Structure formats: C-alpha cells, structure tokens
Amino acid sequence: MTKLGLYVHIPFCRQKCLYCDFSSYPGTEHLFSAYTTALCQQIADQGGKLCKPEVDTIYLGGGTPSILPVHLLEQILKSLFASFAVTAGAEISMEANPGTISREQLCLLKQAGINRLSFGVQSFDDELTARLGRIHKASDSIAAVEHAYDAGFTNISIDLMYGLPGQTADGFLNELKLAAALHTSHVSVYGLKLEEDTPLAALYEQGKITLPDDETEEAMYDVMTEFLPSQGLQRYEISNFARNGMECRHNLKYWHYQPYLGLGAAAHSFINRQRTSNAAGIQEFIDVIAAGLSPVVMSETVGRGDAMAEFIFLALRTTRGMELAAFAKQFSVDFFHHFGRNFEKLHRQQLVQADDKQIWLTERGMKFGNVVFSSFLPD
Ligand code: SF4
CATH class of the missing domain: 3.20.20.70 (Aldolase class I)
Incomplete structure (x- = not known):
C-alpha cells in the first residue's frame, strides 16, 4: 500500500x-x-x-x-x-x-x-x-x-x-x-x-x-x-x-503521482485525485485554525483526462520515465491505445522513446519537455 x-x-x-x-x-x-x-x-x-x-x-x-x-x-x-x-x-x-x-x-x-x-x-x-x-x-x-x-x-x-x-x-x-x-x-x-x-x-x-x-x-x-x-x-x-x-x-x-498531504499556510494536498490548497496568508491561517474551521480554500477533483496528462508528464520528468503497467493499472486503459498518435508524433521528433515496459524522454525531450507535456493535455 x-x-x-x-x-x-x-x-x-x-x-x-x-x-x-x-x-x-x-x-x-x-x-x-x-x-x-x-x-x-x-x-x-x-x-x-x-x-x-x-x-x-x-x-x-x-x-x-x-x-x-x-x-x-x-x-x-x-x-x-x-x-x-x-x-x-x-x-x-x-x-x-x-x-x-x-x-x-x-x-x-x-x-x-x-x-x-x-x-x-x-x-x-x-x-x-x-x-x-x-x-x-x-x-x-x-x-x-x-x-x-x-x-x-x-x-x-x-x-x-x-x-x-x-x-x-x-x-x-x-x-x-x-x-x-x-x-x-x-x-x-x-x-x-x-x-x-x-x-x-x-x-x-x-x-x-x-x-x-x-x-x-x-x-x-x-x-x-x-x-x-x-x-x-x-x-x-x-x-x-x-x-x-x-x-x-x-x-x-x-x-509518481502518489498521495501527499500539505500542512500549513499555502500548502497543497493530493489524495485520491482530490487536490486542495490551504489559505496562503499567515494570519489568515492562524485565525481560521483558531476558530476551529478548515483552512482549505480550494478543492477540486482532477478529471480523468487531466489526471492522465498529469500522470504522464510527471513520470516523464524522471529519467526512468513512465511505466506502461502503472498507467494501465491507474486508468484501466492501454497507454498506446489512448495516446498512440501523440506518442508517434513525439517519437518522430526524437523527443520520446519506448520499450515494452516504459516510455521516457530522450536527451532532446528533456531539453524541450514542455513540447512533450503539452501534447498529452486534453483538448
Ligand atoms: S524569499 Fe525565501 S522562499 Fe523565496 S527564494 Fe528567497 S529564501 Fe526562498
């Protein structure tokens, strides 16, 4: 777990x-x-x-x-x-x-x-x-x-x-x-x-x-x-x-898109695809807590399309890249089935590589990561 x-x-x-x-x-x-x-x-x-x-x-x-x-x-x-x-x-x-x-x-x-x-x-x-x-x-x-x-x-x-x-x-x-x-x-x-x-x-x-x-x-x-x-x-x-x-x-x-809890002013949390952030002002944070209230000022559930894009581009930041099995487990869909065309285009530009277990950024892809990341965002 x-x-x-x-x-x-x-x-x-x-x-x-x-x-x-x-x-x-x-x-x-x-x-x-x-x-x-x-x-x-x-x-x-x-x-x-x-x-x-x-x-x-x-x-x-x-x-x-x-x-x-x-x-x-x-x-x-x-x-x-x-x-x-x-x-x-x-x-x-x-x-x-x-x-x-x-x-x-x-x-x-x-x-x-x-x-x-x-x-x-x-x-x-x-x-x-x-x-x-x-x-x-x-x-x-x-x-x-x-x-x-x-x-x-x-x-x-x-x-x-x-x-x-x-x-x-x-x-x-x-x-x-x-x-x-x-x-x-x-x-x-x-x-x-x-x-x-x-x-x-x-x-x-x-x-x-x-x-x-x-x-x-x-x-x-x-x-x-x-x-x-x-x-x-x-x-x-x-x-x-x-x-x-x-x-x-x-x-x-x-x-690796794993859960974290943010504590304190302006801290962000991400648990079960729920993203929240706390009040940013120091005094505001102190007052809210003293009043027995929640300091959370923003809460959103990350939709499936955004979650897929985040999962991919966060993993691609690492040299190990994104494990295809982890993506399939998280979203119950095959990566190439869903993103095959996006991947092919990036591959032609020599920005990404793949084997049967994972995809990762090439040296060139690391340098131009933003091009790769934006290509997985939902329309
Ligand atoms: S102001 Fe503080 S938080 Fe910002 S860069 Fe300087 S030391 Fe870091």
Whole structure:
C-alpha cells in the first residue's frame, strides 16, 4: 500500500529574494509562535481525521524553515510523530537557507529527527547572489554544508540556479565544480524563470538587468547535464541529480503521482485525485485554525483526462520515465491505445522513446519537455 508523504510549509523568510513568488513573508517574526501553534493544531486534526496513516516521507519547505527557532521546529516534529505513523527509516527533509543556520542548530535538528537537508545555495558567485537579493555568500553556503557534515548529516542536497543575470557558461561550470567539491549526495539545478510581479521581472522590463541569451543558457544546460554525472551525480529528474540511492524520496512521490498531504499556510494536498490548497496568508491561517474551521480554500477533483496528462508528464520528468503497467493499472486503459498518435508524433521528433515496459524522454525531450507535456493535455 502506498504510504503518504507530508509537506509542511514554513512561510517565513528573513528577506524576500528578488525573483521569488513563493508564499513566504519577511518581517513576520512576531507570528512564529502563533503559526507553530496553528500548524500543530492542523497536524493533530488531519492525523486524527485520516486515522493516523503511515507516512514515509516528510518535507519541511518554505519559505525558510531554518529561520524558525529550533524549539518550534522540535514542536512541529513532535506533533508530526504523535499524529502520524511515521515509519522507521522515513525520509525527513528540511530546507535551510545557508544564511540562517548554525552548527548548533543543525546538531539539535539532527537529534530531533531531521535526516535530510536541502540548502538553498542558488549560486556560489557572491555578485550573483547579491543580484538576486539573497542574504548569504558562498562562504556561508560552504560553511553550512560543512556544519551539516559535522552534525552527522549524510543526506545533503544543494540547490543551484542557472540563467542568472550576468552569469556565463564558464562561470556556471566553476560553480558546479565548487558544488561537486562539497561531495553532497544530491544537487538540484533550476533555470531562472522571471515570475510576474517580482522585482527581478520589473528590473528586466526596465532594462536594468540583462539575462544570458538562449545560446548561453543552452550551454549552461549542457554543462550541467555533462559535468554532474561525471562527478557521480546521476540525473534522475529534469532538474535533479543524485548519488546512487540518494534520490529525494519525497519529491519522487510527486512525480509518481502518489498521495501527499500539505500542512500549513499555502500548502497543497493530493489524495485520491482530490487536490486542495490551504489559505496562503499567515494570519489568515492562524485565525481560521483558531476558530476551529478548515483552512482549505480550494478543492477540486482532477478529471480523468487531466489526471492522465498529469500522470504522464510527471513520470516523464524522471529519467526512468513512465511505466506502461502503472498507467494501465491507474486508468484501466492501454497507454498506446489512448495516446498512440501523440506518442508517434513525439517519437518522430526524437523527443520520446519506448520499450515494452516504459516510455521516457530522450536527451532532446528533456531539453524541450514542455513540447512533450503539452501534447498529452486534453483538448
Ligand atoms: S529564501 Fe526562498 S522562499 Fe525565501 S524569499 Fe528567497 S527564494 Fe523565496
């Protein structure tokens, strides 16, 4: 039986990065304690409602979970352990900003049950991180990873970005080399997307920053896909690279269309094809929970056509691809019977491959994933 994954949202940040459109708020330290109380209440409510289900992954994301004082993070973890049947060996991840974490905090978090860290490094170039409005420097990122090793963590990921204003392909390769020198078990690399209504998008529109051209960005992509595997970090998803057996089990649940429960402000859940999301505002979340009401503000049942498309394109994000038997089991229909024409067209464009067990994206398909994904959407 598929076990549940838990996503716990911590919506606080010390400073808003210029490119960020996540649900995260600076200057809200006065709400740390009340938010934790509300979050623990929701954890208890949901654990009770679902009859304390088995959970094998927990992911504390944000925002910046590491900005919360350790005693509040401990309180959240205790609530999770009390309200859900967390299996032995469960993956318990926490995102951390290198500018907000000390060796002492990391030791305490390890004792409290966190066993995987994901550091939002984004860049090892101090000029680039400053341009993004991030609060840390490369030296903080390197120190944070070293502190994590000292604290006994062995499952450590770092996030990097490419396509940044002023970044070059050579500079990006140097950053990847610095990342590889830290010998972490996992590296995620995302291309910068200018999100609407962010300060970085406004700077771009005003002509105050320039972004690498398409050719340079493609060179960065190629550098990433060649260099990281040469360092023992195999690509297992479009943006994710891991050493053998160190793939992020929580994120694999998303790509394998498995159930997850989102806890906290702005968190999303997906259970039995029902998608819900919680109120995004911190105070709103606190008030709703205090009033004994549900924080869910959106709820929809994913229709069969959308569910098929999501199942396919989420699985195709992984290098392993989509298992044909899993698709047939989920939707009681043969993939080629339903999508044979779509597949043939993509195959002619050398974007997908298949054998008798699965379909997967080619190297070219990984680069142009959006073309593939849109082709499976219902009309
Ligand atoms: S630290 Fe992360 S969540 Fe917070 S503002 Fe920066 S990018 Fe957004």
